[in-house]
Amino acid sequence: MQTQHYDVVIIGAGPAGSLAASLLHQGGRRVLVLEKEQFPRFSIGESLLPQSMVFLEQAGLLQNVEQHAEQLGFQFKNGAAFHRAGVDTQFDFTEKFTPGPGTTFQVKRALFDKTLADTAQQQGVEIRYQHAVQACQISTERAQLTVLDTEGVTYQVDAEFVLDASGFGRVLPRLLQLEKPSEFAVRCSFFAHFNDKIDCDVFDRNKILITVHPEHHDIWYWLIPFSDGTASVGVVIDPVHLAGQDLDLCDDILQGYLAQDPNLARLLSQAEQIVPARKIQGYSADVTSLYGPRFALLGNAGEFLDPVFSSGVTIALRSAALIAPLVERYLAGEDVDFEIEYSQALKQGVNCFKTFVKAWYDQRFQDVIFHQQQDDTVKKMISSILAGYAWDESNPYVKQSERRLNVLAELCQSS
Structure with a gap:
């Protein structure tokens, strides 16, 4: 079996993988991205945060997002609105303490992720779709991955460094036994896309709407409008509230909970569900370490907190922007303190979100x-x-x- 050699192999072509690949390629490194799915593919996490725009621009990925936003149904976003038991409040992200962009987009992730990956390819990054990492051998001397291709044939790739941007796939945490329980309770989310048909003068499509359940304040809903008149709608529930229910009846659970909040029921009174509801359960995750000899974990492959403040994509992009220059230095023979310069630096913001x-x-x-x-x-x-x-x-x-x-x-x- 012939072994292929790259400077950096990245597992996953999502936002973190595309951003890291773009930055490393621009630095002159030979980069290979291995993605087990074919894009476009479904993903959750549709409401971006303005901080993300900084990282996308840094890698030259933002222009294509902005240029194609309207045709892809991406919605301009300038803040977040909250509702609880008849009380409303909101935050305008242009009115903030920290300098930087105050606006962003609410995106259909399948199309957003494909746009980033396509742009990275246009820059010269090599991406292999439907190539799945099956095994790895990583030591201080080498990193070798065994990969299954679209024909069912395995091959090996050697790399000076491996970045895991596989998201909820969490490839290296599984293969290297790095997983550990999250601090957060196990929760379930049920969600779908709707033709929302919202006809309300005070509803602001430029903001995500987060609604607290009128009785159980640990249950909350998201309503993420898109510019084409559709919306992502979901509910996040502690399973204690679902005792005795069949959790596979996703449509019934989602519709049942949407009816329990008067404001959401009113906003969505004419809405038509356009795809079957999905469920994600026990999504919060953690690891014993974000790095090791010749590898590092990015975004959700390391730690995922909770969807409530839409921090997932921002943390993923921040991790990619942090790690790329460190890998550059490492490959150039410089000493890099991955604990201080990567793990602690990333966790500073993650812990704030936490x-x-x-x-x-x-x-x-x-x-x-x-x-x-x-x-x-x-x-x-x-x-x-x-x-x-x-x-x-x-x-x-x-x-x-x-x-x-x-x-x-x-x-x-x-x-």
């Missing part, structure tokens, strides 16, 4: 965002985090997220 996700489910953050009297300066700091700028340590709610949020929640709860 603080707010935990506070969402224990309702501290809900009490903050639905509080009737909001300080403009504090709101801009919170808006920055919700816009994805969770690595800006000049923001006190990033640098001391747990302490600051606790104090703020106590103030809101006592007033």
Whole structure:
């Protein structure tokens, strides 16, 4: 069996894989991307955060997204709206503490991911679709992958470095026994696309709408409008609320829960579901390490928190933007401290998001965002985090997220 040689092999052609491949290719490295699916393919995570635009522009991937946004149904996005038991609030991401883009898109991920991958290919990146990594041998001396191609034939690829951007496939965590339980409870999400037919003067299609269940505040819904009149709609539920129900009846569960919130029921009263509902269960994940000899994990292949603040794609792109220059230096023979320069640097923002996700489910953050009297300066700091700028340590709610949020929640709860 002939072995092929590359500087870097990337597992997965999603946003993290395409971005890392683009940056490394621009640096003159011979890069191979192995993707087990054929694009376009379904993926969840459709509401981007403005911080993502910085990374896409850095890799030369943003122009094609902006140029084709309208024809692909991508919706301009400038913030997030929240609803709970008749109370509404919203965040305008252009009114934030951290400099940088304040707008982005709500995207159909199959088309968004294909646009990024196609652009990387146009730049010269080699992507092999329907090639699945079956095994790996990685040591301080070498990294070798065994790959199954579209004809059912296996071959081997040697690389100086391997990046796992396989998302929920989590290829290297499985093969190298790196997986560990997440800190977050197991939850189920049920979702589908609709012709939403929303006819409401106060509904803002430029924002994702996050709705809290009127009785159970640990249950929440997303409504992500697209520019072609369709929308992604879903509900996230602790399985304790689903006891005795057949979880394979996804349409019934989704429609049943949508009917339980008066505001959503009103907004979607004319909506037509256009695809069968899907289910994802137990999606939160973690690993013992984000890196090792000659490999690193990107995005969801490392840790996935929760979909509530749409942080997944931003974390994935941030991980790719962080790792690419470090791999460049490593391949050039320089000393790289992957613990400090990659793992800790990435986790700084991930941990900030984690603080707010935990506070969402224990309702501290809900009490903050639905509080009737909001300080403009504090709101801009919170808006920055919700816009994805969770690595800006000049923001006190990033640098001391747990302490600051606790104090703020106590103030809101006592007033």
